[in-house]
Each structure stands twice: as structure tokens, then as C-alpha cells.
Amino acid sequence: xxxxxxxxxxxxxxxxxxxxxxxxxxxxxxxxxxxxxxxxxxxxxxxxxxxxxxxxxxxxxxxxxxxxxxxxxxxxxxxxxxxxxxxxxxxxxxxxxxxxxxxxxxxxxxxxxxxxxxxxxxxxxxxxxxxxxxxxxxxxxxxxxxxxxxxxxxxxxxxxxxxxxxxxxxxxxxxxxxxxxxxxxxxxxxxxxxxxxxxxxxxxxxxxxxxxxxxxxxxxxxxxxxxxxxxxxxxxxxxxxxxxxxxxxxxxxxxxxxxxxxxxxxxxxxxxxxxxxxxxxxxxxxxxxxxxxxxxxxxxxxxxxxxxxxxxxxxxxxxxxxxxxxxxxxxxxxxxxxxx
Amino acid sequence: xxxxxxxxxxxxxxxxxxxxxxxxxxxxxxxxxxxxxxxxxxxxxxxxxxxxxxxxxxxxxxxxxxxxxxxxxxxxxxxxxxxxxxxxxxxxxxxxxxxxxxxxxxxxxxxxxxxxxxxxxxxxxxxxxxxxxxxxxxxxxxxxxxxxxxxxxxxxxxxxxxxxxxxxxxxxxxxxxxxxxxxxxxxxxxxxxxxxxxxxxxxxxxxxxxxxxxxxxxxxxxxxxxxxxxxxxxxxxxxxxxxxxxxxxxxxxxxxxxxxxxxxxxxxxxxxxxxxxxxxxxxxxxxxxxxxxxxxxxxxxxxxxxxx
Amino acid sequence: xxxxxxxxxxxxxxxxxxxxxxxxxxxxxxxxxxxxxxxxxxxxxxxxxxxxxxxxxxxxxxxxxxxxxxxxxxxxxxxxxxxxxxxxxxxxxxxxxxxxxxxxxxxxxxxxxxxxxxxxxxxxxxxxxxxxxxxxxxxxxxxxxxxxxxxxxxxxxxxxxxxxxxxxxxxxxxxxxxxxxxxxxxxxxxxxxxxxxxxxxxxxxxxxxxxxxxxxxxxxxxxxxxxxxxxxxxxxxxxxxxxxxxxxxxxxxxxxxxxxxxxxxxxxxxxxxxxxxxxxxxxxxxxxxxxxxxxxxxxxxxxxxxxxxxxxxxxxxxxxxx
Ligand SMILES: Nc1ncnc2c1ncn2[C@@H]1O[C@H](COP(=O)(O)OP(=O)(O)OP(=O)(O)O)[C@@H](O)[C@H]1O
Ligand SMILES: Nc1ncnc2c1ncn2[C@@H]1O[C@H](COP(=O)(O)OP(=O)(O)OP(=O)(O)O)[C@@H](O)[C@H]1O
Ligand code: SF4
Ligand SMILES: [Mg+2]
Ligand SMILES: [Mg+2]
Numbered sequence: 001x002x003x004x005x006x007x008x009x010x011x012x013x014x015x016x017x018x019x020x021x022x023x024x025x026x027x028x029x030x031x032x033x034x035x036x037x038x039x040x041x042x043x044x045x046x047x048x049x050x051x052x053x054x055x056x057x058x059x060x061x062x063x064x065x066x067x068x069x070x071x072x073x074x075x076x077x078x079x080x081x082x083x084x085x086x087x088x089x090x091x092x093x094x095x096x097x098x099x100x101x102x103x104x105x106x107x108x109x110x111x112x113x114x115x116x117x118x119x120x121x122x123x124x125x126x127x128x129x130x131x132x133x134x135x136x137x138x139x140x141x142x143x144x145x146x147x148x149x150x151x152x153x154x155x156x157x158x159x160x161x162x163x164x165x166x167x168x169x170x171x172x173x174x175x176x177x178x179x180x181x182x183x184x185x186x187x188x189x190x191x192x193x194x195x196x197x198x199x200x201x202x203x204x205x206x207x208x209x210x211x212x213x214x215x216x217x218x219x220x221x222x223x224x225x226x227x228x229x230x231x232x233x234x235x236x237x238x239x240x241x242x243x244x245x246x247x248x249x250x251x252x253x254x255x256x257x258x259x260x261x262x263x264x265x266x267x268x269x270x271x272x273x274x275x276x277x278x279x280x281x282x283x284x285x286x287x288x289x290x291x292x293x294x295x296x297x298x299x300x301x302x303x304x305x306x307x308x309x310x311x312x313x314x315x316x317x318x319x320x321x322x323x324x325x326x327x328x329x330x331x332x333x334x335x336x337x338x339x340x
Numbered sequence: 341x342x343x344x345x346x347x348x349x350x351x352x353x354x355x356x357x358x359x360x361x362x363x364x365x366x367x368x369x370x371x372x373x374x375x376x377x378x379x380x381x382x383x384x385x386x387x388x389x390x391x392x393x394x395x396x397x398x399x400x401x402x403x404x405x406x407x408x409x410x411x412x413x414x415x416x417x418x419x420x421x422x423x424x425x426x427x428x429x430x431x432x433x434x435x436x437x438x439x440x441x442x443x444x445x446x447x448x449x450x451x452x453x454x455x456x457x458x459x460x461x462x463x464x465x466x467x468x469x470x471x472x473x474x475x476x477x478x479x480x481x482x483x484x485x486x487x488x489x490x491x492x493x494x495x496x497x498x499x500x501x502x503x504x505x506x507x508x509x510x511x512x513x514x515x516x517x518x519x520x521x522x523x524x525x526x527x528x529x530x531x532x533x534x535x536x537x538x539x540x541x542x543x544x545x546x547x548x549x550x551x552x553x554x555x556x557x558x559x560x561x562x563x564x565x566x567x568x569x570x571x572x573x574x575x576x577x578x579x580x581x582x583x584x585x586x587x588x589x590x591x592x593x594x595x596x597x598x599x600x601x602x603x604x605x606x607x608x609x610x611x612x613x614x615x616x617x618x619x620x621x622x623x624x625x626x627x628x629x630x631x632x633x634x635x636x637x638x639x640x641x642x643x644x645x646x647x648x
Numbered sequence: 649x650x651x652x653x654x655x656x657x658x659x660x661x662x663x664x665x666x667x668x669x670x671x672x673x674x675x676x677x678x679x680x681x682x683x684x685x686x687x688x689x690x691x692x693x694x695x696x697x698x699x700x701x702x703x704x705x706x707x708x709x710x711x712x713x714x715x716x717x718x719x720x721x722x723x724x725x726x727x728x729x730x731x732x733x734x735x736x737x738x739x740x741x742x743x744x745x746x747x748x749x750x751x752x753x754x755x756x757x758x759x760x761x762x763x764x765x766x767x768x769x770x771x772x773x774x775x776x777x778x779x780x781x782x783x784x785x786x787x788x789x790x791x792x793x794x795x796x797x798x799x800x801x802x803x804x805x806x807x808x809x810x811x812x813x814x815x816x817x818x819x820x821x822x823x824x825x826x827x828x829x830x831x832x833x834x835x836x837x838x839x840x841x842x843x844x845x846x847x848x849x850x851x852x853x854x855x856x857x858x859x860x861x862x863x864x865x866x867x868x869x870x871x872x873x874x875x876x877x878x879x880x881x882x883x884x885x886x887x888x889x890x891x892x893x894x895x896x897x898x899x900x901x902x903x904x905x906x907x908x909x910x911x912x913x914x915x916x917x918x919x920x921x922x923x924x925x926x927x928x929x930x931x932x933x934x935x936x937x938x939x940x941x942x943x944x945x946x947x948x949x950x951x952x953x954x955x956x957x958x959x960x961x962x963x964x965x966x967x968x969x970x
Contacts, residue, residue: 057873058873086876087878090873090875091876092876095874098867098871103867104867105871106871107868107890108893109889153965153966169871189597190592190596196598197612218597218600219598221600222598222605255527256527259526259530260530260600261560263558270534273530276497
């Protein structure tokens with residue numbers, strides 16, 4: 001490949017210690033992000049999206065987490081770096097945007113100071129230059145009266161404004177990669193669309209790669225170039241956004257798409273994925289993790305150890321059953337005895 | 341006769357300040373809204389955070405006192421009834437809350453949670469009570485044995501269904517659902533939404549469905565009211581509002597919904613930019629000097645807009 | 649801000665007024681009056697002289713007149729006469745007030761000096777052996793009552809080892825105003841202050857520890873780490889600042905509590921301060937002194953609360969004072 005990916009994750013496994021045993025929340029994930037590309041990671045609550053994002057930034061508490069595999073950033077394995085070495089990269093070459101802009105900002109520091117703080121360590125600028133650059137950043141993320149807002153505290157700003165501040169912080173040192181963990185989930189729809197537009201605009205200006213974590217398929221469709229669908233710590237399907245929405249193959253992807261209300265067929269019954277995502281300690285560690293939730297599929301259709309295969313160029317699916325997969329015809333059974 | 345009629349409802353919260361907690365002003369959370377619900381329909385209340393949706397819902401079930409206006413349930417003004425009549429009528433309106441995790445008492449068994457409203461109103465023998473609760477719990481799709489379990493033993497969707505079962509115990513006619521699925525995952529959301537539709541016909545329920553998610557509102561509602569800063573800016577049949585929005589605020593809300601078709605990406609962005617431009621240019625047409633909406637004006641039998 | 653403080657001080661007036669009525673009523677309700685105490689000292693006084701004196705002192709006037717006179721005197725700094733000590737209460741208090749303030753300040757200073765570093769270490773290196781040691785210490789000192797601990801300290805370091813003086817606030821032979829005098833004064837102060845501080849640290853250590861543990865998993869700390877800020881700066885700029893907030897607010901209330909605490913310390917170390925005087929006066933029914941002391945501690949409480957509010961609003965931008 002001509003241009004090397006910005007981020008290359010190989011067989012990443014993130015395990016958390018619970019009562020002296022480790023349980024993998026991210027289990028063998030491999031993916032690439034290129035320059036100027038938005039890779040969306042979608043999946044339901046608890047599937048390991050945040051665990052993945054935090055491991056790239058090295059933000060897991062080391063005493064309680066085990067990280068295995070490789071996270072190559074421009075070829076350097078982030079997992080092999082000391083905290084000191086990592087600090088030279090995060091905040092400078094990798095920026096992060098968090099879900100809740102209220103809690104993500106220090107309540108006792110002016111927002112201007114919080115944006116500047118990262119520059120203190122990554123760029124050698126005079127305080128005047130830093131100030132100028134911060135004002136410029138505030139302007140760039142669409143904040144009116146940047147000179148005044150510079151001196152404001154987070155609680156004096158609205159949710160949308162706060163998220164703009166968080167974004168300004170993430171792009172302060174021109175990173176080549178941005179990790180955005182549910183950047184619009186805590187916001188109102190109109191604010192969400194503004195933030196999405198802003199992110200897209202910034203990405204195009206700076207040619208950054210973005211890992212966009214979300215559970216909202218609408219956000220995926222609008223923002224992503226490529227999509228990785230996660231279920232229970234594994235990637236079950238990965239493809240470019242058009243392929244994924246045109247020809248979703250994995251039963252989980254198809255179920256997800258069926259379960260959101262559609263604009264085209266408003267009043268139609270929604271598809272319900274049976275059962276629940278098992279908690280971390282109870283995840284099946286062998287065989288297919290989704291099996292129990294598509295009970296109507298014949299046992300013989302399953303693969304013993306489903307692996308991710310490239311079924312067409314750039315389209316990866318974990319499973320063989322997609323070939324014969326179908327939804328049950330009656331939905332009546334959906335609601336019966338939800339406890340298994 | 342309309343099933344529920346709300347006339348010029350106002351709910352103001354006092355702003356207190358100083359050492360004597362003097363009232364120095366008011367938050368006009370709901371500022372003169374009127375609407376009506378027909379029997380058996382689902383009426384959606386949409387708007388951005390803080391526009392007064394929850395306040396409206398809580399005022400209807402009597403958790404908050406209205407500052408002005410009347411609420412007529414089957415023609416009776418709830419505020420004018422005496423206490424006995426009122427508690428009798430209150431049974432007809434129940435509420436489902438947003439957070440299935442905190443709205444159920446973790447220390448109580450499902451049996452006690454669901455039976456609680458019955459105990460306040462009816463005297464049943466333990467056997468009758470148990471039978472009734474089991475009937476309800478089966479109706480919401482849970483196993484009858486689960487009445488002896490505690491809330492934490494259930495998933496989010498199941499907990500929300502327990503909340504619904506509790507709301508159903510007194511055979512209400514109207515259910516106010518305040519963001520019933522906002523805290524849930526998409527697949528679980530689907531489960532609860534389907535279920536709410538199922539029981540609507542079975543129990544002949546009328547819903548007031550509160551949400552900020554227009555996708556869900558479109559899926560669930562027959563008619564909707566769009567709220568902005570305590571007022572309605574547009575009201576009418578769901579399809580008309582989505583296909584032919586008239587108020588700039590409504591247009592803005594609808595254009596902000598992300599489209600689940602990646603091929604419409606550019607189109608969607610253009611639409612948004614267009615609406616945004618119109619929003620800036622035509623502000624005066626839609627809002628008065630104080631930034632408040634105008635009174636609603638009827639533009640067809642099933643569609644009203646707040647314009648001059 | 650200034651307006652706020654002024655208004656708060658204005659607010660204190662009715663509070664003090666209520667307090668004064670309570671104190672006055674209490675003193676009146678007590679068996680006997682100012683003269684009964686004196687009577688105990690000179691039992692030969694006959695009933696006639698007593699009546700005369702009562703009349704002279706205005707003790708036969710209606711209650712409200714007595715109250716108004718009392719308040720008037722109070723405002724002029726005249727706190728009445730101590731019948732035990734046979735001198736104006738004001739004179740009696742002035743020296744002791746300084747002593748108590750000094751002791752309280754020392755206790756406070758030592759408390760924070762000990763508690764903050766311990767709390768920091770404990771919170772930052774949670775579950776390390778140092779943390780376990782500190783938590784152990786705080787449990788022990790939590791379980792030990794102040795007066796027992798002070799007695800033990802006095803016994804061990806004062807009497808057994810003889811490292812510290814066992815009473816008084818200064819030796820009589822040193823000359824007032826010299827450097828020696830101040831050193832000597834401090835020397836007397838150290839043991840009682842240390843006893844008070846070692847017991848007083850518990851609350852602050854535990855509070856600071858749990859604040860830090862709570863704060864370090866907050867989202868904004870993650871944000872700071874994601875900016876690539878070194879760990880030491882993360883603590884100094886983000887975690888500590890936020891963890892100190894409630895401690896700072898505590899300071900004002902701490903002052904309030906010190907007055908109460910000084911009763912034990914001063915009595916055990918026979919330190920001539922207000923606390924010791926308070927105990928004595930209650931036992932000897934020297935009411936004019938008791939009422940004066942209650943008024944003073946009431947005032948201190950109000951000032952402490954005010955201080956808390958001012959500190960909190962100064963360090964937390966979210967608390968705005970209009
Ligand atoms: N520090 C931790 N210790 C133990 N388990 C954890 C920890 N953090 C996360 N988990 C578990 O790991 C799994 C993945 O969590 P993660 O936060 O990555 O989910 P997510 O996909 O981001 O979900 P959401 O959409 O709710 O944010 C969950 O089962 C979660 O309970
Ligand atoms: N108890 C209260 N006291 C004072 N003001 C209140 C109170 N409850 C709500 N408000 C204010 O009233 C307005 C309407 O609040 P409400 O909760 O009804 O909004 P909402 O539409 O339900 O918003 P959300 O989508 O965030 O739930 C808001 O400005 C809110 O700050
Ligand atoms: S075949 Fe089995 S392994 Fe493959 S997706 Fe279907 S359920 Fe999972
Ligand atoms: Mg997450
Ligand atoms: Mg609400």
C-alpha cells in the first residue's frame with residue numbers, strides 16, 4: 001500500500017481485572033485508519049468501544065488493565081512506550097474528544113487556559129503566541145466572541161459550546177489522528193448536526209484520520225468513510241460505508257439496521273434482537289458470541305470458530321451463516337419470556 | 341368530546357434569590373400551550389432540552405401545579421374536582437419515566453413494585469393481588485415467576501417493561517411516557533417501542549409520548565406538537581409536519597436528523613445549510629422581539645403553525 | 649464581593665441579637681444571680697445590704713430593662729464584673745483571648761501541616777503501604793478521645809520525659825517582650841497544640857483522601873492525560889485543586905470547632921485560655937463570665953461560617969456571589 005496508515009491496530013486485546021481474573025472487553029481487534037479518513041466504530045452499549053478508544057490513548061488504569069497486541073501509530077507501537085514517551089504523542093499527534101463535555105472540562109480552570117495547557121508541553125511558544133493561537137482555535141471551532149470566552153469557566157457555557165471547546169483542545173497541536181468517543185451523544189439534535197458539520201470541516205482542512213465511536217447509525221451514515229461494527233468485543237463486520245449500508249452481511253449488522261425506526265417506512269414494526277448482550281464475565285469465549293441471539297438459525301449453519309474473512313475487496317465479515325441468514329417471519333414471539 | 345384537553349396551560353417556576361429566598365423572577369417553563377388528545381391516539385411532544393416537555397407531562401399527572409390554564413379529562417376540569425374525585429381521576433393518568441435504572445426501587449421485589457399502586461386504591465387479598473400482578477407481568481412479556489425477583493436482575497428493556505406494568509395496574513386511560521427509551525440501546529429501544537404499540541390496542545390506551553428524538557416520534561406518533569421555549573411552534577398530524585414543515589424551527593429540527601442513508605449525505609448537508617441560512621434571514625417572521633413564538637394559526641384541519 | 653460581605657455582616661446582627669436574648673434568658677433562668685456568687689465568698693453579708701446591693705445593681709428592675717442595660721454595656725465593651733475574680737470580665741478575658749487564639753491558630757496550622765501531606769500521599773498512592781499506614785493512623789486517632797490523648801501526651805512528654813512544660817502559657821521569670829519570652833511561649837504551646845492537631849487531622853486526612861480518589865477518575869482528568877500532561881502536573885493543576893475545594897470550605901467551620909476543643913486542651917494543660925476559664929466559671933457559677941464567653945463563641949461561629957462562604961466563593965468559580 002502506498003500510504004502507510006496513521007493508525008494500525010493489530011490483534012488488540014483489552015482485559016479488565018474483576019475479582020483477580022482478567023476479562024477481555026476488546027478481544028482480538030485489528031483495524032487501520034488512514035490519513036483523511038473517518039473510521040466509525042459502532043455497536044451497542046458495553047461492546048467495548050470506549051475500551052478500544054481509551055487503549056489507544058493509554059488512558060486505562062495500568063493496575064487493573066491488561067493490554068495485548070499492537071497499536072501502531074505511524075509505525076510506533078504505543079503499547080511499548082513509557083508514560084513519558086506517550087505524553088509526547090498524546091495531545092500533540094493524537095487528540096481525543098469525549099462524550100460528555102460538561103464532565104470532560106476542569107470546572108476550576110478557564111477554558112482558554114485548558115486549551116493552552118496542552119501547548120505548554122508540546123510546542124515551544126511564548127504565552128502571547130499561545131494566547132493568539134487559542135483565540136484562533138476558538139474562532140475556528142465556531143465560538144463567537146473568542147476573546148471573552150477565553151476567560152470563561154466551563155459552567156458558563158452551553159453544552160454545544162463546551163463540546164466545541166473540547167474539540168478545540170483536541171486539535172490544538174494539529175494532530176494527525178483524532179479519537180472521538182461519542183462526541184454528539186450528550187447533545188441535542190440541532191447541536192449534534194452542528195458538531196458533526198464542524199468535525200467534518202476540520203477533518204477536511206487538516207487531513208486528519210478520525211476514529212469516530214458511536215452507537216448511532218445515522219451519525220455513521222453521515223460521517224464515516226469506513227465502518228467497523230463491534231459486538232461483544234469483536235469486530236463482526238467492516239466495510240466502507242456505502243457497502244455496509246447497501247449490503248450488510250453479518251446478522252448483527254442487519255439486526256441493528258432493522259431495529260431503528262426508518263423514515264421511509266414509519267409505522268412499521270421494528271426488529272427486536274432477542275436476549276441481551278451478556279455481561280463481560282459471562283461472554284462466551286469460544287465460538288460465535290452472537291449465536292444465542294439468533295436462536296431460530298439452525299445449529300448446522302454456525303461455524304465453530306468464526307473468523308473475519310474478506311468476502312469482497314475491503315468488506316470483512318465474521319461468519320459464514322450470512323449466506324443463509326434470514327429473519328424470523330413472525331415477530332409475535334419477540335416479546336414472550338424475555339428472560340432466558 | 342375530546343379525551344384530554346389542555347387550555348392555555350402555563351407553568352412558571354419561581355426563581356428565588358438572596359437570603360430571604362425572595363422570588364425575583366420566573367422560569368416560564370410552559371408558557372401558554374393548548375392542545376388536545378383524542379382517545380386511542382399517540383400524541384408526541386418534541387423539542388430541545390429545556391423546552392418544557394417534562395414539565396408539561398408532570399403537570400398533567402398532577403406532580404406539578406399549573407400556574408394558569410385548565411386541564412380537562414373527558415370534559416372534567418381536574419383542578420376543580422374535590423379530593424376524592426381527583427384521586428379517582430388521577431388513576432386514569434399514569435406515567436412512565438426515562439430512566440429504567442433509577443425509577444424502580446432496587447430494594448423491592450417486582451411483585452411489590454407493581455402491586456404498590458393497587459394497594460393504594462383497592463383492597464385485594466394477597467392471592468388476588470398476586471394473580472393480578474402475574475397477569476400484568478405476562479402481558480409485558482416477562483415470565484410469571486419473575487415477580488419474586490429484584491429490579492437489578494433484569495436488563496434495561498425488561499426494567500422498562502416492569503415500569504410499564506406498574507403504570508398499567510390501575511387500568512389507566514392515558515399514559516404519559518417521558519423519554520421512555522432514551523436511556524436504552526437501539527435494539528432494546530425497538531423492543532419497548534413495539535411493546536408500547538402492542539398494549540396500546542389491547543388496553544385502549546392514549547399516549548402522550550415525550551421525546552427529543554424525532555426518528556422515534558415519527559415512528560410512534562399520530563399527531564405531534566413541536567415545543568420551543570415553553571410554547572408550541574407547530575402542531576398537527578405527524579406526516580404533515582414531517583413532510584411539510586412550516587415553521588423554521590421545525591425545519592431546523594427535521595433537517596438535523598442524521599440520515600441513515602450514506603448516499604444522501606451531501607443532500608442532507610446542503611439541506612441543513614439551506615435551512616440554517618433561512619433561519620438567520622427570516623428570524624423576524626417567526627419570532628417576536630423577545631424571541632418568543634407567535635400564537636398558533638390553523639393552516640389546515642390538521643396543521644397549525646405559529647406565524648403572524 | 650465587598651457588598652456580599654457587608655450584607656453578610658448585616659445579617660449577623662439579628663442572629664447575634666437572638667443569641668444575646670437566649671444567653672440572657674439562660675443566665676436569668678439559672679438558680680441565683682450575680683450576687684449569689686458573691687454571697688458564697690462573703691457569707692457574713694446580711695439581708696439588708698444584699699437588698700441594697702440588688703437595688704444598686706438594678707437587679708430588681710423589670711427584665712427587659714435589665715436586658716437593654718446588659719446589651720448596652722456589652723456594646724461598650726463592658727462585659728460586667730466577675731464576682732469570683734473580682735475584676736471586670738473584659739480584663740479577665742483580654743489576656744486569655746490572645747492565648748486561646750494563639751493556641752487555636754497553632755492547632756489549626758499543625759493540623760493542616762500534618763493532614764495535607766498525609767491525605768495527599770494516601771489518596772494519590774491509594775492502597776500502597778504508606779496509604780495503609782496513614783489510614784491505620786487515622787482510625788486510631790479517630791477512636792481516641794481528645795482528652796485521653798492529651799492526658800497521655802502530657803503524662804509521657806511532660807512528666808515522664810520532661811521534654812515540655814506541664815502547664816501555663818509562659819514561665820513567670822522570663823521578661824515580657826524579649827525573644828526568649830516568645831520562644832518560651834511557643835515552647836508551652838507546642839505540646840497542647842500537637843495533641844490537638846494529631847487528633848484533629850483525622851477528618852481532613854479522610855476527606856482529602858476520598859476527594860482525591862474520587863477526583864482522579866473524573867473525566868476531566870482523563871482529558872488532561874489525553875493532552876499529554878505529565879502526571880505531576882495533572883496532580884497539581886487538576887486533581888489537587890479540585891480536591892482542596894471542600895477542604896478549604898471546611899476551614900471556616902474548623903475555626904468554630906476549635907473553641908470547643910480548646911476547653912479540653914486548656915483544662916488538661918492548665919493553659920490560661922478561654923476554654924479553661926469557661927469550665928471554671930461554670931463550676932463556680934460565675935455567670936457574667938459564662939455569658940460573655942458564650943457570646944464570644946457565638947460570634948466566632950458566625951465569623952467562621954462567613955469565612956467558609958468567602959473562601960469557597962473565592963476558590964470555586966461556580967459559586968457566584970451577587
Ligand atoms: N474499568 C473497567 N473494569 C471492568 N470492566 C470494565 C471497565 N471498563 C469497562 N468495562 C466493561 O467492559 C465492557 C466494555 O465497556 P466499554 O466502556 O468499552 O463499552 P462501550 O462500548 O463504550 O459502551 P457505551 O456505549 O455504554 O459507552 C463492558 O462490559 C464494561 O462493563
Ligand atoms: N424544579 C425546577 N425549578 C426551576 N426551574 C425548572 C425546574 N424544573 C425545570 N426547570 C426549568 O424549566 C425549563 C423546562 O424544563 P423541562 O424539564 O420541562 O424541559 P424538558 O423539555 O423536559 O428538557 P429535557 O429534554 O432536557 O428533559 C428548563 O429551563 C428548566 O431549567
Ligand atoms: S454462523 Fe454462527 S458464527 Fe457465524 S454469525 Fe452466524 S451465529 Fe455467528
Ligand atoms: Mg463508551
Ligand atoms: Mg425532560
